[in-house]
Amino acid sequence: MISASADLHRHLDVLVVAPEYERRLRVLLEHCERNLPRVDEDLIRRAFRVAYWAHRDDRRASGELYISHPLEVALIAAKDIRMDDVTVAAALLHDTVEDTDLSLDLLESEFGTEVARITDGVTKIGSVFENRALGRAENVRKLMLSMASDVRVILVKFADRLHNMRTLGAMPPEKQLRIAAETQELFAPLAHRFGLHEVKTELEDLSLKYLQPEAYREIADGLNAKRRQRERYIERFIDPLRTELEAEGFDFHIYGRPKSFTSIYNKMRRQNVELDEVYDLFAIRVILHTTGKQGREDCWRVYSALTARYPPLAARFRDFISVPKSNGYQSLHTTVIGPEGRAVEIQIRTAEMHEIAERGVAAHWKYKEGATGGDGAAPESATAGASEARIDEMYAWVRDLLENPTPDDAGEFVRQFQLNLYDEEIYVFTPGGDLVTLPRGATPVDFAFQIHSEVGFHCIGAKADGKMVPLSYRLQSGEQVEILTSKRQTPNPDWASFVVTHKAQSRIKHWVNERRRKAVAHGRELLDKKLARAKLKPDEQVINKWATGLRFASAQQLFYEIGTGQYDPAEFVTALKHGLQAEAPDAPPPGVSPALLEVDAVDFREDARERSGGRTALVIEGERHTDLAVEYATCCGPIPGDDVFGFLSKTGVVKIHRKACKNANHLFSDHAERVIPVEWSRQKDVQFSSTLRVVGEDRVGMVSDMTAVISKSLKTNIRSITVTSEDGMFEGTIVLYVSDVKQLRRITKRLNRLDGIFGVYREE
Secondary structure, X not given: OEOOHHHHHXXXXXXXXXXXXXXXXXXXXXXXXXXXXXXXXXXXHHHHHHHHHHOOOXXXXXXXXXXXXXXXXXXXXXXXXXXXXXXXXXXXXXXXXXXXXXXXXXXHXXXXXXXXXXXXXXXXXXXXXXXXXXXXXXHHHHHHHHHOOOOHHHHHHHHHHHHHHHOHHHOOHHHHHHHHHHHHHHHHHHXXXXXXXXXXXXXXXXXXXXXXXXXHHHHHHHHHHOHHHHHHHHHXXXXXXXXXXXXXXXXXXXXXXXXXXXXXXXXXXXHOOOHHHOOOXXXXXXXXXXXXXXXXXXXXXXXXXXXXXXXXXXXXOEEOOOOOOOOOXXXXXXXXXXXXXXXXXXXXXXXXXXXXXXXXXXXHHHHHOOOOOOXXXXXXXXXXXXXXXXXXXXXXXXXXXXXXXOOOOHHHHHHHHHHOOOOOEEEEXXXXXXXXXXXXXXXXXXXXXHHXXXXXXXXXXXXXXXXXXXXXOOOOOOOEEEEEEOOOOOOOHHHHHOOOOHHHHHHHHHHHHHHHHHHHHHHHHHHHHHXXXXXXXXOHHHHHHHHXXXXXXXXXXXXXXXXXXXXXXXHHHHHHHHHHHOOOOOOOOOOOOXXXXXXXXXXXXXXXXXXXXXXXXXXXXXXXXXXXXXXXXOOXXXXXXXXXXXXXXXXXXXXXXXXXXXXXXXXXXXXXXXXXXXXXXXXXXXXXXXXXXXXXXXXXXXXXXHHHHHHHHOOOOEEEEEEEEEXXXXXXXXXXXXXXXXXXXXXXXXXXXXXXXEEEEXXX
8 A cells, every 4th residue: 555655756756658648638638728717737647647657557348558547537527527627636536545555645645635535435435245235325325425525526426437338338248237227227317416417318328228229229220310311300490590590689509409319218118109200309409698687588589589480389388497497407498390390399598507507516616616617707696606506405405315314224225315316397386485396296295395304294184276185196387385284193104105205205214114113112022021921031033933933024023013002912922832832842833834934945947847838938048948937027027029138036036027127227236147138039829918008088989999909900819908987088907918019019009099099008
């Protein structure tokens, strides 16, 4: 371990840097000069030389010198995130403490407290954890703690993760899946929460590339094939608008941009359509070069000119200038009908709003520090004040997250953390007119806990715009929400099934766990008193054994049911006394089957072979197996044609999941070593159960028409069909047998053509 400055400088004095890396350092410094408010070139050069020497013997999985990674991370920090020179220096050094002999104390003595603090925040915890999920949770927790004192920690982490994703192809397949899944479910939403739109979009698209490779290639090929056609249409749409805006004297920039792969993929899944059926593959953006009040007014004037030329779709209008998103995003959004009757999405914003939209907290930091912009003009004091408030909100968000009751289970900690990383938002008002931002799908209970924990604990009812609504009601933007409370009310455990915010979930679960803990302690006390009266002194092992014999999941469950009055402790004492008096000390109590105390030894592989009759529709790791126990996951219902993977359960059963399964990311992240590559064989004599949800007009003959299409026209067997109707609408669930995903798509398309059908969706 190098811990003395003198030792380090002896090495640096004779260090020779390869010309290629000297050139790349100059490129980095050029971007720093161009994009950062002020640059300490000596700081960055020294950080580079120390990193170069520290990583001198290291190479990346691709085979190139390791120093190329911190150089690229620093370039992202300077070119894309654009924070400050301290962030760039920390980016160059971010792996030195974790991967080399340099100590944190040495970095602090050489580069100062700020650089050392950021480097330490990005450094993973080095302890050996019992499983990957626990280690991951502890690293997330450390990252949050570090970020609570310096937001630059997370910005370096974003740059680090972005470069790792760009070079993920050099990694083994199992690592690709694990890292991509973690990026998609954690780092991309976190980048959105901090307003880094470009970083978030690239992280999402790169994750999609490895998690859904076929879908990614389909979208990439489809967009590339129609690129010229799309560009011609954009120019056709923009040209008359540009001419009109120039004539009115606006200082602006207008351009078209393709939507992200992830956005297109999500729309294809949500609407159950092919790429050719997605028409809004791009959006138009208007950037105005005016600021402050004039800039906001110009946005509305451009909107007026736009909608005078192209008819708008009123339901698609969003005003994020008057009501910014929680990450500070501001813009006018609308959709208009362009040439050929095509819907075109438009975003209108000032250059200042655009910088904050693309770089989020990094832009706020610049304005907070009173830095000058690229044109040398100082920002308005109002902007600087708003940016300072926005950064304070970010810090408050992190502190609130850390102050919430922390669950013992590592996976639960990460899941609760992810609840705070919502993407889509709604805006509701208190009776006093205060604005409250919540994730889409939030309920009055989420609103109550957002106001204050005590309001949430004692919530008994709610009103939305003056009308009583159930506590599970999904709030809508613009509603005024009033919470009714009672001192006698306590949280209902069922609330956890419909609340969506981290704060509500954690507070409810903490209350439920605390109530359970008290019930267990009370139950143990009651049982001990009964045992003492019966003059019995069983140890913990005996109590655990007899609790299991009496069909309790554990001794804790026994104590809980005694403590809540569900089970009489006298029954346990009687059973225990009979058992101890029996000839065989290990005999179970009367009426309890010995099988309950034994491990079930069913041979799952044999069972699977009997059920499948020796047939399989899968090729596992390149070979067709008839000797493996295979089950199809009920959580996603895979059928031939779906992108799938196998997951080896602890019982030896290979469970087949869709790659689009809601549980896939968790399995890839925490159990990548048990993921098995599988693909469908060409066998066609196996039928699979699949479920469709159908929504439409409740007209006479609708069910008959649907069954005719499925059974008669498409020769498909229906297992069951259930329909409920209300207010002239119906919702139906159809379970049918299909051979592959192509057959299911044909059925979906034919049902969609029926008169009165509003939508057909595949159920997960």
